[in-house]
Amino acid sequence: MIRSEILKEIAPIIRDHLVVCNIGLPSQELHLIDDQPTNFYMLGTMGLSSSIGFGLALSQDKPVISIDGDGSVLTNLGTLPTIANNETGNYTLLIIDNGSYGSTGDQPTYAGQKTSLAAVAVACGCENVIEVQDKDLGPVLQAAIDSDEMTVIVCKCDSGNIKLPVITLDPVVIRHRFMEAVKS
Amino acid sequence: MNIDKKIVDDFVANEISFVTTVPCKQLAGVIQEVEERDSIFHIPSNKEDEGMGLCAGAFMGGKRPAIIMQNTAIGVTINTLATLTQFYRMPLPMIISYRGELREPVACQVEMAVHTKALLAQMNIPTYHFHWQSDVKEFDNILKYTFMCNKPVAILTDANFWGGYGDQ
Numbered sequence A: 001m002i003r004s005e006i007l008k009e010i011a012p013i014i015r016d017h018l019v020v021c022n023i024g025l026p027s028q029e030l031h032l033i034d035d036q037p038t039n040f041y042m043l044g045t046m047g048l049s050s051s052i053g054f055g056l057a058l059s060q061d062k063p064v065i066s067i068d069g070d071g072s073v074l075t076n077l078g079t080l081p082t083i084a085n086n087e088t089g090n091y092t093l094l095i096i097d098n099g100s101y102g103s104t105g106d107q108p109t110y111a112g113q114k115t116s117l118a119a120v121a122v123a124c125g126c127e128n129v130i131e132v133q134d135k136d137l138g139p140v141l142q143a144a145i146d147s148d149e150m151t152v153i154v155c156k157c158d159s160g161n162i163k164l165p166v167i168t169l170d171p172v173v174i175r176h177r178f179m180e181a182v183k184s
Numbered sequence B: 001m002n003i004d005k006k007i008v009d010d011f012v013a014n015e016i017s018f019v020t021t022v023p024c025k026q027l028a029g030v031i032q033e034v035e036e037r038d039s040i041f042h043i044p045s046n047k048e049d050e051g052m053g054l055c056a057g058a059f060m061g062g063k064r065p066a067i068i069m070q071n072t073a074i075g076v077t078i079n080t081l082a083t084l085t086q087f088y089r090m091p092l093p094m095i096i097s098y099r100g101e102l103r104e105p106v107a108c109q110v111e112m113a114v115h116t117k118a119l120l121a122q123m124n125i126p127t128y129h130f131h132w133q134s135d136v137k138e139f140d141n142i143l144k145y146t147f148m149c150n151k152p153v154a155i156l157t158d159a160n161f162w163g164g165y166g167d168q
């Protein structure tokens, strides 16, 4: 499965939850598949989906899912020790690991080679780390959201992209409606 | 006056409850003070752009955030300031130790000091420079200003403000 197929499959699971979505094609795909006020689309700032979602999870009680990418986690590896050492049960980090910088044309990342992000997360002190194959993600993600324990999911999948438009929503509109959804 | 205490008192008075830090020798006292306050959640970050991401999330979660970092971090955070904090219009007070100014013992620090104000000006970031201890009186107003206008705001604090470097 490629990322857009995964997002289509998990859309019903994440629909009612606060989601912070990675820059580039992941946000464009989620926006196209199931736009919700509970989605915070990153329009820039590669690497910070996990940090933004984690700051949000620490600051209110609702479940938060950060949808991140392998390339973006690699660029902000420092996020994993911070998450591990400040654990909060309402947080799920979903790393869609397609082994490539998908949004920029599928250049290979080191996560698709020798580097295991799941092993890195464990070494950083994350206690619930699950590596899962794309087709098995749904139930694992649902269980992570339902549980009171913070979970890091590394979902291994194929690289590949679909053609789709950019997000033209104004960032302040995205942020405003997201904050209203957080409060509601 | 204990400036560490005054700064953190002003945080508390302005309902700042989420503070991320990357240390600088000059900031040790204020970081310690943040750590000791019950009404503030202190989360050290590994890199300042990561810290700004945490602050963005905290703000959207209903908390008032702040970051404490060294001026060298301006070189680390330009992209995040532009594409996250400014693009989405989020408030962020940044207490910045202004290394490489008068009384600096480490030559390398001067290399970023000479760029610091120019970079902040280029970014249109409102910037205040505390040189005398009495300058801290303005801090409460700066915090109110930051959360009024929803912008990142820099407070540069130099060695003279912190009382020099002791015997080194």
Ligand SMILES: Cc1ncc(C[n+]2csc(CCOP(=O)(O)OP(=O)(O)O)c2C)c(N)n1
Pocket: A003, A022, A023, A024, A025, A026, A044, A045, A046, A068, A069, A070, A071, A072, A073, A096, A098, A100, A101, A102, A103, A104, A109, B079
């Ligand atoms: C600092 C910076 N460098 C490079 C880019 C270009 N860029 C945007 S998305 C992306 C790839 C992200 O890859 P990954 O997180 O694995 O997500 P995927 O698209 O594969 O799902 C890159 C390199 C950028 N936005 N910012």
Ligand SMILES: [Mg+2]
Pocket: A069, A070, A071, A096, A097, A098, A099, A100, A101, A102
């Ligand atoms: Mg990828």
